[in-house]
Amino acid sequence: GQQVMQIPQYQHVQEGEDFTTYCNSSTTLSNIQWYKQRPGGHPVFLIQLVKSGEVKKQKRLTFQFGEAKKNSSLHITATQTTDVGTYFCAGTGSARQLTFGSGTQLTVLP
Amino acid sequence: NAGVTQTPKFQVLKTGQSMTLQCAQDMNHEYMSWYRQDPGMGLRLIHYSVGAGITDQGEVPNGYNVSRSTTEDFPLRLLSAAPSQTSVYFCASTGLVHEQYFGPGTRLTVT
Numbered sequence: 001g002q003q004v005m006q007i008p009q010y011q012h013v014q015e016g017e018d019f020t021t022y023c024n025s026s027t028t029l030s031n032i033q034w035y036k037q038r039p040g041g042h043p044v045f046l047i048q049l050v051k052s053g054e055v056k057k058q059k060r061l062t063f064q065f066g067e068a069k070k071n072s073s074l075h076i077t078a079t080q081t082t083d084v085g086t087y088f089c090a091g092t093g094s095a096r097q098l099t100f101g102s103g104t105q106l107t108v109l110p
Numbered sequence: 111n112a113g114v115t116q117t118p119k120f121q122v123l124k125t126g127q128s129m130t131l132q133c134a135q136d137m138n139h140e141y142m143s144w145y146r147q148d149p150g151m152g153l154r155l156i157h158y159s160v161g162a163g164i165t166d167q168g169e170v171p172n173g174y175n176v177s178r179s180t181t182e183d184f185p186l187r188l189l190s191a192a193p194s195q196t197s198v199y200f201c202a203s204t205g206l207v208h209e210q211y212f213g214p215g216t217r218l219t220v221t
Contacts (some may be wrong), residue, residue, distance in 0.1 A: 009150065033209060037120065042200055042212040087151060092208065097168070099151040100145075 003091040006101030021104035023089035027036040032072040114213035123191040131186040133201030141204035142184040146197040
């Protein structure tokens, strides 16, 4: 079945440093979604990418979808303590089901 | 607009007990899903429904049943709880661009 791998599993950064999490699929995806889950909370939808090579920005967050539509990344510029949480990617493959990556847990040290 | 609601927030069961996790949404979404979240494993799909009266299995359906009698409600039943079902359970409904709206979750411990 479809697998979505996400790295790293954990990342500690000093406030102000940049952060990137990477998502790789074993199969071509029709789209990729990104979610953020605060500690003790539930996942919240951030964005969806659909087109090959697509890049979208939300303030300090930059999302990319690979040319082959098998990988994606989320980059946060100048992290803040409010960025703390776990970031998940989720991809839709040929089975039209959403498969989640295992997440990257971000800790921001003040 | 409450979005997706789940009850209870916390539950402790003994092995072999059964229970129903409740989920409701007020966004008139046709597509709803149940996920479980375990450390280091992301969210795994248990069951989903594409509309009232229609349900199907996800990645990890064993030990769980669902039904969908109305658009709003999508309960998840644990038939005979096992320690391996200790997890956080999230219900979600799907929006227009296939984004998931998650409920607050139920933290279940099976002893």
